[in-house]
Amino acid sequence: MPPAHNGGDRPIAAAAPRGRRGDGRDPVDYRLARARAVPEATVARLATYLRVLSNLDDGSITTVSSEELATAAGVNSAKLRKDLSFLGSYGIRGVGYDVSTLTEEIARTLGLTVHRSVALIGVGNLGQALAGYAGFATRGFRIAALIDVDPARIGTMIRGLEVHSMADIDRVVVEQEVAIAVLAIPAAAAQEVCDRVVSAGVTSILNFAPVVLNVPAHVDLRKVDLAAELQILSFHETRKAAAVLTRAVDQ
DSSP states (O other), X not given: OXXXXXXXXXXXXXXXXXXXXXXXXXXXXXXXXXXXXXXXXHHHHHHHHHHHHHHHTTTTOOEEOHHHHHHHHTSOHHHHHHHHHTTOOOEETTTEEXXXXXXXXXXXXXXTTSOEEEEEEOOSHHHHHHHTOTHHHHTTEEEEEEEESOTTTTTOEETTEEXXXXXXXXXXXXXXXXXXXXXXXXXXHHHHHHHHHHHTTOOEEEEOSSSOOOOOTTOEEEEOOXXXXXXXXXXXXXXXXXXXHHHHHHO
16 A cells, blocks of 8 residues: 655655654653763763752743853853753753753653662761751652661661661662662772672662772762862862962062
8 A cells, every 4th residue: 555645745654653752763762772872971960950950940930041051050051052952952042941841851861750769888977967868859769778787787777767787688679679779888898798789689889988899881880989079179279279379479
């Protein structure tokens, strides 16, 4: 049977199967392919844009220009527009971006429309502070399990959650559907605990321990080194002090 026409030379495209895009691609496959194309540096900045937009999305501000959003995020507008181009075209020339729409699209790209369960490994001072951080829940993350190796902490309750033994990690990961593990533990134990977490099936890890960890290729690892960040700030303080001294001498 010949293809239907609309009176011109181009055939009318057949209706896409229900649940699929007009080009026949599965929406989930399409989003996965698009997510893989976003550079790592852009992903980090998207998280910053989302934070800024979340502060705006209270109903009082409906649109924001690229210049306004870039300034609030601490980047130049050209870089912001390039970053957002990976998501598609959501800006309107002369108007800007719809705050609600852009917030939703960035959240979807970052996978925040699906709530993630997090296991917090190590409930010392840092771990307990992280367990009490309300910002996780507002961004789609649920602290689902607390785990420690200290017998004095195991079985105690922190923020309404029971502290489990490291020996229970396999069961906890399965029962709580843990997607991400946060390591707030001493450097000496970090690699062993990391290996144990990976063996339990966790494929994303946020590491607060001041040590470089080795993980398999299929595991995503992010490192937060608070001491290193303070050292970088110390460098900038030293540079500023030197500049003040130089200006004083020149005068």
